[in-house]
Amino acid sequence: MAVIETKGLSKYYGTKRGLESASLSVNKGEIYGFIGPNGAGKTTLIRILMGLLPKDSGMANVLGIDCQMGETKIQQSVGYMPSEAAFFPEYKVSELIEFYSQIRKPNPVYVKKLITLLDIDTEKPFHALSFGNKKKIGILMALMHEPELLILDEPTTGLDPLIQKQFLELLLDIKHQGKTIFLSSHVLSDIQKVCDRVGLIKKGIVILENDMHVLKKEEHKIVEFTPFQTISISGLSDLKQTSRGGEFRYQGPVQPLLKVMSQYEFQDVVIRDVTLEEIFLSYYESEQNHV
8 A cells, every 4th residue: 555645636626726726656665756846736746745735625634544634643643844834933943843843743863863963953933943953853853753654844955955855864863764755856966876766747747657676777978069960879869959059869879979979070968967957857858748
């Protein structure tokens, strides 16, 4: 049984689309990356999963529990981090930790470990924290009780690079404990580093679900060169002229590519790996007429 499953999930705000028949499945023990541009429906879907929004139609299930508005069993069983952390503004961070510890009964040693790892200042009131430091408190509250399932909405936005790196490593540790993580993000480098599978949402519809290793098989080289010349080689596609010269995609062994390129006179040649962002942009473009 899937830890998270939705089928035909739809949500409208009046006449404005939130979700349009969104279907996905998250397996136990994996990190699932949920990606899409702003307004695609990521946060709407998460709020339905957490019982914070009613669905209009379709099915949504978390940990075997039907997602209904105000479903407390899900909220008690999941470590949830919203995209914007909001806590009692006048409380010191230490007071917030004490308050939530009384509710969630976490292991104090683990809480201290998280405070150190995230470099949290416990003496400042919440309202005095920067956006990034508020995000750290959201992470702490989501993780502190060591839940079986984490649902994280844009968790790394605002974190400095070192804390971001340590946080992603922490997610991998949690996964290796057999726990499940649903990670919504528009930071594709985060997805590439930690996720086992990904779902891509566009205009309220999940247009792609795939294993990360399958997507990586679709990686290819981008070759940029100056000046422009017409090049012919097996594995070449999308040859085009640019403001600086030319560019094409290449899939295949590097040695034949280098042999062919050496036959031309170039001022400059750059051969680089395609980014995950470019892979997903190609999916967006290919689905343009179907969504």
